[in-house]
Amino acid sequence: MSTVIYVPCDSSAVSLGADRVAAAIAQEAAKRGVDIKLVRNGSRGMYWLEPMIEVSTDKGRMAYGPVQSGDVPALFDAGFTEGGAHALSLGLTEEIDYFKKQQRLTFARIGKTNPLSLTDYTDNGGYRGLKNALAMTQEQIVQAVTDSGLRGRGGAAFPTGIKWKTVLNTASTQKYIICNADEGDSGTFSDRMVMEGDPFVLIEGMTIAGLGVDATQGYIYLRIEYPHAFDVLNAAIATAYEAGYLGENIQGSGKTFHLEVRQGAGAYVCGEETSLMESLEGKRGLVRFKPPLPAIKGLFGQPTVVNNVISLASVPVILDKGGDYYRDFGMGRSRGTLPVQLAGNIKHPGLVELGFGLTLRELLYDFGGGSASGKPIRAVQVGGPLGAYLPESQFDTPLDYEAFAAIWAVVGHGGIVVFDDTVNMAEMARYSMEFCKEESCGKCTPCRIGSTRGIEVMDDIINGRNLDKNIPLLRDLCDTLLNGSLCALGGMTPYPVLSALNHFPEDFGINAEATAA
Amino acid sequence: MTESGTTQPTVQEVIATLKDKPGALLPILHGIQNALGYIPADSVPDIAKALNLSRAEIHGVISFYHYFRDTPPGKQTIHLCRAESCQAMGARQLEEHVKNKLGIDFHETTADGQFSLEPVYCLGNCACSPAMQIGKEIYGRVTADSFDAVIDNTEASA
Numbered sequence: 001m002s003t004v005i006y007v008p009c010d011s012s013a014v015s016l017g018a019d020r021v022a023a024a025i026a027q028e029a030a031k032r033g034v035d036i037k038l039v040r041n042g043s044r045g046m047y048w049l050e051p052m053i054e055v056s057t058d059k060g061r062m063a064y065g066p067v068q069s070g071d072v073p074a075l076f077d078a079g080f081t082e083g084g085a086h087a088l089s090l091g092l093t094e095e096i097d098y099f100k101k102q103q104r105l106t107f108a109r110i111g112k113t114n115p116l117s118l119t120d121y122t123d124n125g126g127y128r129g130l131k132n133a134l135a136m137t138q139e140q141i142v143q144a145v146t147d148s149g150l151r152g153r154g155g156a157a158f159p160t161g162i163k164w165k166t167v168l169n170t171a172s173t174q175k176y177i178i179c180n181a182d183e184g185d186s187g188t189f190s191d192r193m194v195m196e197g198d199p200f201v202l203i204e205g206m207t208i209a210g211l212g213v214d215a216t217q218g219y220i221y222l223r224i225e226y227p228h229a230f231d232v233l234n235a236a237i238a239t240a241y242e243a244g245y246l247g248e249n250i251q252g253s254g255k256t257f258h259l260e261v262r263q264g265a266g267a268y269v270c271g272e273e274t275s276l277m278e279s280l281e282g283k284r285g286l287v288r289f290k291p292p293l294p295a296i297k298g299l300f301g302q303p304t305v306v307n308n309v310i311s312l313a314s315v316p317v318i319l320d321k322g323g324d325y326y327r328d329f330g331m332g333r334s335r336g337t338l339p340v341q342l343a344g345n346i347k348h349p350g351l352v353e354l355g356f357g358l359t360l361r362e363l364l365y366d367f368g369g370g371s372a373s374g375k376p377i378r379a380v381q382v383g384g385p386l387g388a389y390l391p392e393s394q395f396d397t398p399l400d401y402e403a404f405a406a407i408w409a410v411v412g413h414g415g416i417v418v419f420d421d422t423v424n425m426a427e428m429a430r431y432s433m434e435f436c437k438e439e440s441c442g443k444c445t446p447c448r449i450g451s452t453r454g455i456e457v458m459d460d461i462i463n464g465r466n467l468d469k470n471i472p473l474l475r476d477l478c479d480t481l482l483n484g485s486l487c488a489l490g491g492m493t494p495y496p497v498l499s500a501l502n503h504f505p506e507d508f509g510i511n512a513e514a515t516a517a
Numbered sequence: 518m519t520e521s522g523t524t525q526p527t528v529q530e531v532i533a534t535l536k537d538k539p540g541a542l543l544p545i546l547h548g549i550q551n552a553l554g555y556i557p558a559d560s561v562p563d564i565a566k567a568l569n570l571s572r573a574e575i576h577g578v579i580s581f582y583h584y585f586r587d588t589p590p591g592k593q594t595i596h597l598c599r600a601e602s603c604q605a606m607g608a609r610q611l612e613e614h615v616k617n618k619l620g621i622d623f624h625e626t627t628a629d630g631q632f633s634l635e636p637v638y639c640l641g642n643c644a645c646s647p648a649m650q651i652g653k654e655i656y657g658r659v660t661a662d663s664f665d666a667v668i669d670n671t672e673a674s675a
Contacts, residue, residue, distance in 0.1 A: 012642050015657035047644035184639055186600030192641040224584050225596075225640050227653045262540075263547055265582035268638060282542030282568070284581040300539065343643035344605035350644055372606070381601055385638075417602045417643070431604070435638065441581075 002035040003081045004056040009115070010043035010196050011228040012189065017068055018051035024069035025053070028076050036081060042197020044111035045351030046098055054093055057083040063090040098348060098367060103329060105337050106314045107190075107353045110197035115232055118239050121200040127245065129319030133208045134253045141212035142168055145315060147323025149335025154180055154271070154308030155383060155412040155488075157334075157401045163305060166295035167213040170303040175215035177206050178280070178299060178306045181222040181229070182264050182271035185384025187343040187415030191309035193351060195222070195229035198313070199236035200245075203259060205312035207246065208319055209305055210257040218259040219299075221276050224266050233261050268385075268439040272487045273306040275441060286443045287487045308413070310339060329355035334400045334411075342368045344417035345377075361395040363416065375420040379428075379504065383412025385435050386492035388499035389425065410495065425504035430458035432496040436481075436489060447490025450481045454497070464509050471510060474501065527552045528560040536567045542578055546585055555586045583635075591626040591633040593671060595619075596650040599636045602643035606658075611647050614661040618668065631672060 007022040008014075022038060029036045043050060044063075052065030062083040064075060071088060078086035090096055104110075113120035121127065133141050146161025167175060179202065183191035194202055206218045222230055237259055240246040248256045262280055264270050270279045274288035277299045298304025314336065318326045327335045334356035340363060342349050347369035364370070364377060371377050379389045388409035390397070397403050404411045419428075433454030440447045454477055460470045478494035485491040501508055531548035535541050545564055549556050556579055565572045579585045597615055599608060619627055619634060626633040642648035645657025649664070656667065 011655050012645050012657060015642050015645055015648065015655040050645075183641060186639045187602045187643045188639075189641040189643055225637060225650070228655075262543065264584075265543060265546070266584035266637070267582050279543065280540050282540040282578070283574075284578055341643065343602040344646060349646075385601060415602075415643070417605055419605045423605070428601070428604075431601070435600075439638070 002037045004037045004039055005081065006039050006041045006054040006056075006061070008043045008051065008111070009040035009228075010050075010193065011226075012047055013043050013050040013052070014228070016050050016066070020069040021051045021053065021067050021072065024072040028072050029081075032076060034076070034081055039114050041113060042110040042115050043193060043351075044093065044099060045107070045193065046096065046348070047350045048348050049090065052090070055080055055083055059083070059092060061093045063093040063096065064088045065090060098350065098352070101367075102353050103337055103355055104353045105317045105326065105329070106194070106201075106310060107198075107339055107351065108317065109201070110193055113198070115197050115199055116235055116239065118200065118243055118245075121198070125320060126200055126316070127204055129316035130204050130208055130211075130245070130251070133211050133319050134251060134255070138168055138212055138214060141208065141319070144319055144323045145212070148314075148318040148326040149323075149330070149333070150311060150314055150318065150326065151334070151401065152308055153310035153314070153338070153413065155185075155410065157411070160307060160311055163295055163307070164209065164213050166293065167215070167303045167305050170296050172303050174217070174300075174302050175213055176299045176302060176304040177209045177213070177215045177218040178273075178276065178304055179206055179218065179220040179312050180271060180273060180276060180306055180308050181220050181226075182268075182276060183226075183309065183413065184223060184268040184271050185386075185413050185415050187381065187417035188341050188384060188413045189343070190339040190341050190351060190414065192226055192229055193339075194309055194313045195226065196232050199233050200240065201313045201316055202233075202309060203236060203240050203246065205315035206259060207250065207257045208315050209307065209312060211255055213303075213305055215303075215305065216256045216258060218257060219280060220259070220261045221264060221270070221280055222261055223264045230261060230263060237261065267441075268435075269441045269487070269489055272489065275487070276306065277304065284441070286441045287489075289486070310413075331355070331357035331398065332400050332402055334402070338399060338411070338414045340399065341415045342418070343415060344380075345371045345373055345420045346418040347372050356400050357398050359396050359398050360390065360416070363399070364395065364418065368418065371418060371420045373420045373422075375422065377418055378421040378423055379419045379425060379500075381417045381419075381428075381496060382415070383410040384415055385432065386410070386488060386495055387412050387415075388495045389428065389503060390499070391503040394503075408495070408499070410492070425500040425507040426458065426462050426509075427507075429497045429500040429508075430455060430462060432493055432500075433458055436493040439489060441489070444484070444486040444490060446481045446484040447486070447493075450477055450485075450490065451493065453477060454481075454493070461508055467509055471501070471508065524553055524557050524560065525563075528557070528563055532563060532567045542568060542570075542575070546579065550585060553589075555589050558587055591630050593631065593651050594633045594635060596635050596637040596640070598638070598640050598642070598646070598648045600639040600643075602639075603647035606646040608647040611659060611661065611664065615664060618665060632668070 049065035150160040151157040270285040275285040279285040339353040436451035
């Protein structure tokens, strides 16, 4: 029997040379007459070990990494196809501490399976949630999601069940499910990993959502920066149609759900749900006033569920194992698991899925291993470009929506970007204003004009001009953005700016006492 | 042959294939840019007519989105990430190096028409920062040296 060798097709692994490694393995095996079966799996999410290859053995899957194509002959010499020892040996994959300590519910299959194999998917628990859902009433489906305590993983943390219930109870001949796959936050890649590494779980989640609220059409609004995810999703959708998991009469149930991927075009603001819907309708991505809520009047004026990739990809396990099972993970009002993404200047960057409640310190040091540069960690930004910068004194905050809100920070989409002590926080504050200016949709004045004024004020501050006047001016401007903007882009840009100012005043040329305005 | 002579059949075909989709404008613009590398100004009236919109509306959509362009790009477009995670791993210095090496700023194309340089705000490759994308190819842990190697290789094979 041929030995199965896994080489990830995840785009981050590929960015480090995984395709060249796969080609070298195939070539070397042919040369040596070794019978192998090469499988392109998703990534396990331990990116400092990528490209990480695995070999199936009697004891389980053995890992080697990080492997470059030049290492391949030596790996064959060491007998890696039988799990032989080599300097790059990592032992059994699932015994690697970083992996073993996780609670993988949403990411249960990612890295284990071939993303495009429907058989792999169903052999590993896939489509059990849909099977249960097909035997339930719409109210029961929505109730299961409500019971799970799932809150929107895109960042806003709104209870998913309540959103679904509103759409279910709004009468209409046409309703929509939109998957917000416009993952634009720096430091986040969990949506990408799901779409590239387990696309069927998203398709299943959206199908269940469609059944639950009586929607027959779904759209995945995917950012243009994810070309690999686009190909994988389209291939998986085609397979799901062929196998009767999409289309009319799903699995003989008489139910219908159609699904299509639409690409964005490089506008961060289109991750905001109303702007996203404008874009899907073929317009400029201008933010809409709310109300009306999208759940009542959304895409093409119809009731629409807009959920993030991770929210929807968590639905199958909830319908499979029950809302209670999912709710038993987590803390406080943050139920279930959160796929945390460790990025930036960190020794062990990657994906860590765990129930809510772990502290930042545990994530940064126990999992992350400290900074990549070896210098002290000075600041971390949690929750993307609109998230607050946190200093070391706040590293004991548990990952929990309410605990973060209490320190004027956000969990957001679970991305953590680490900076060492070479960072200049005034420069980062200026960058936040610049980002807001670049990405503003232009509809509301605080965001459109305020961001440009913010860059100017930050330039004055960075050059030490008139700090007595300019620091209060910056605070005043942030107050206007915070309270006067139409959406989170302008409304939350003050989070990184003011947190940088409050926690790192020395970078703004002032001492700590002067900041208490 | 005039420009419209070469682009018009492609544009017409894309429009005819996609115009009946709900919210067809973005798919049409993607279709044209995929085929031609940009959206020629002379395609705007045709799109407007097919979707029963004004030319101003079409132009407004093209100009709103960073990705769409109305001028031809270089042979290769380099998308260099400027976002926080990449900054934490030296993207600011890399950006300076890239601009010097190519002799251009963002949104410009080298004189030989080989490379266009565009900023991007996150490629989702944050675990391997700093990151860039050339065509569909994504690169991680990019250094000044590895950037030069990629560029020199691309030029050599071009």
